[in-house]
Amino acid sequence: MTRQLHLLLFGNTRSAGPWRHPDIDHTTAGVRRALIERARTAERGGLDALFFADGLNFGPPATWAYKTTEDFEPLTTAAALSSVTEHIGLVLTGSATLAHPFHLARQFLSLDHLSGGRTGWNLVTSFAAAAADNFSARGVVDHDERYRIAEEAIDVVTNLWDGWGEDTIVADRQAGVFNDVSKIHVTEHHGRYFDVKGPIGAARSPQGRPVIFQAGSSSAGSAFAARHAEVIFTGQGNRARAADFYRQIHAKALAVGRRTPPLITPSLRFIVGSTEDEAARAERTAYEHFSPEYQAGWLLEVDVDVTGADLDGPVPSSAFPATTQTHQTALAGYRALAAEATTVREFLYRTVNGWGAQVIGTPERIADDIEEWFHTGASDGFVLSDSGLPGQLDLFVDQVVPVLRKRGLFRHEYAGATLRSHLGLEVPARFGVQA
Incomplete structure (x- = not known):
């Protein structure tokens, strides 16, 4: 089978800067319209999925003055968008350390059914103190401990997703029996972090299970991703670093016995113009409307502190701690x-x-x-960011996608109905056991 490029798009409305552009309607109704238009435009371009990040908090107080309010909750947003789209996937962030696995399993499987099998779970281990404070948590859990919690959470969630088999629903109208109770799997999980009886009471997903995305790049995170992720979202500032990460993940996946390594889709911000000068002018516009104050405040969540520094002076070495228990990969990335x-x-x-x-x-x-990243073993595709400027996504769909199609890299139309089919992923066996 010919390897195919995968393109996803950040679905979130952007909260720092672009709202200041005079052509952006930042009212609640305006954001709703923009989300629908964004989803439909991405689907028109044949993109694999919309990818919704989430933080479970409004950010550090230093960002509040500059941040727009209508950055809607991802699951609710995706549910609304599933009714105005037909093909594009919907990948949502859910915290394995702050959300309960029963809720996660039920919510994601419900959306997967309602969308016709188009859902993915971006499994994260929340690191922000502001997020932990919203869930009665005792501060932020240490980095490696978060992944131990996630190991148990994903086991619970996938077992709940597999509660119903192909032959569990009998729907015997004459006898009045809907389910063969002997074929319902009751989870009965009693672990270190969670006690979950189950079941959630839902047929198996149209795509077997929602697709598992993960963004771990630290030692513990990449080991977790190599075991469980079907797609890895990562930030890699250049192709050389991306290719090294790609090789490491493939080696780790092979070492744990996986036949097929996860797809790897780094983030890629683009600004497109019909000429280089036009693209440069668009970037200047983006630069004029971004908020350095917001960005400085947001970086506090990952222990990078440039608040109060001279914006036109060099980045002080004191901005970076020697170590962190929040987000190790982010710290290394921002240092670079x-x-x-x-x-x-x-x-x-x-x-x-x-x-x-x-x-x-x-x-x-x-x-x-x-194409260069794709063909040199640096990525299987990208999660795209369009800079938030009006018209940039349309330009990508109408001008960049046709070039990729002409080169034989990207689909001309959707070949299937589910997110798995878009990504070329197999339907997983129930409980991981092939029949």
């Missing part, structure tokens, strides 16, 4: 960005896309970069 930036302002602008890659230029140049 700071080393490449000449000023704090430039550094903060680059962090709008986390610590990921970016490409600015004509459709052909953007397609060239995507």
Whole structure:
């Protein structure tokens, strides 16, 4: 089977900067309309899925003055978007350490059925103190402990998803019996972190199970991803680092006995113009409307502190702690960005896309970069960010996607109905055992 490029798109409305652009309607109704238009445009381009990040908090207080309010809760948002789309996948972030696995299993499987099998779970281990404070938690759990919790949580969730088999529902109208009780799997999980009896009472997913996404890049995180993830979302600032990460994940997946390694989709921020000059002008517009104050406040969540620093001076070495128990990969990624930036302002602008890659230029140049990453073993595709500027997503769909299609890299139309079919993933066996 010919390897195919995968393209996902951040579904979230952007909260830092672009709302200041005069052509952006940042009212609640405006954000709702923009979300629907975004989903339909991405689907028109044949993109695999919308990817919704989440933080379970409004951010550090230093961001509050600059952040828009209508960054809707992902599961609710995706449920609404599933009714105005037909094909595009819907990948939602759910915390394995702050949300209860019974709720996660029930919510994701419900959305998967309602969307016709288009759902993915971006499994995260929440690191922000502001998020923990909203869930009666005793502070942030240590980094490696979060992954031990996640190991148990994913086991519970997948067992709940597999509660019903193909022959559990008999729907015998004459006898009045709907389920063969002998074929209902009751989870009966009693572990270190969770006690869950089950079942959740739902037929198996149209795609077997929702697709598991994961973003771990630290030692513990990448080991977890190599065992469980079907798709890995990662931030890699350049192709060399991405290729090294790609090789490491493939080796770890092989070492734990996986026949097929996870797909790897780094983040990629793009700005497209019909000419290089037009693309440069669009980037200047994005630069003029981004909020350095917001970015500086948000970085506090990952223990990077440039608040109060001279925006036009160099990034102070004191901005970075020696170690962190919050997000180790983020700290390393932001250190690398700071080393490449000449000023704090430039550094903060680059962090709008986390610590990921970016490409600015004509459709052909953007397609060239995507193709190079894809063909040199640096990625299986990308999670795209369109900078939040009006019209940029349309330009990508109408100008970049046709170039990728012409080169034989990207689909002309959806071949199936589920997210798994878009991603070329097998339907997992119930309880991981092949019949």
